[in-house]
Amino acid sequence: MDIKKVIAGKTDNTFIQFFRYVFVGGGATVVQYLILILLKELCGMNANLANAFGFVGGLVTNYIISTYWVFDKKAIKNKAAEFTAFALIGVVGLGINQGLIWIFDKPLANRHIFGGLIPSDKYYLVGQVLATGVAFFWNFFARKYLLYNKDADETTKNIATDEMTKIKN
Numbered sequence: 001m002d003i004k005k006v007i008a009g010k011t012d013n014t015f016i017q018f019f020r021y022v023f024v025g026g027g028a029t030v031v032q033y034l035i036l037i038l039l040k041e042l043c044g045m046n047a048n049l050a051n052a053f054g055f056v057g058g059l060v061t062n063y064i065i066s067t068y069w070v071f072d073k074k075a076i077k078n079k080a081a082e083f084t085a086f087a088l089i090g091v092v093g094l095g096i097n098q099g100l101i102w103i104f105d106k107p108l109a110n111r112h113i114f115g116g117l118i119p120s121d122k123y124y125l126v127g128q129v130l131a132t133g134v135a136f137f138w139n140f141f142a143r144k145y146l147l148y149n150k151d152a153d154e155t156t157k158n159i160a161t162d163e164m165t166k167i168k169n
Helices: 003-007 014-042 047-070 079-111 120-147 152-168
Strands: none
Touching: 003 014, 014 047, 014 120, 047 079, 047 120, 079 120
């Protein structure tokens, strides 16, 4: 495979998009983790609230880079609507993320399931790491097939045609 095609240019190849999304998601994850850890450790904020702020920072980072580098075919032409749909998919990932952080930060930390290996006040990070993996796959495939699929233009035309037919009848 040509390295230039993998790194530069538009593509609808799922493998190349996934490869690029690994870097985009990784960068967005770094932003999210930095915000989470700074707010939790330096400001003493609740882990779930700090994670919500981190999520917003990561979401914006992910959206900007994804729309310019990973996905080029769009099912939604309006940028505000596109970002809203992008964010709603991310909110499902956030729900997964928040649930796992809560489980590790509250019930599991109180049970000390890792013994003394991990301090109980750092269990939220174990939940964050697990959630990152699950949410990564959810976010990529949901965005790829719901928002940026290779048939996006045709799908949009079909929806618009169906709606216009309903209005006329």
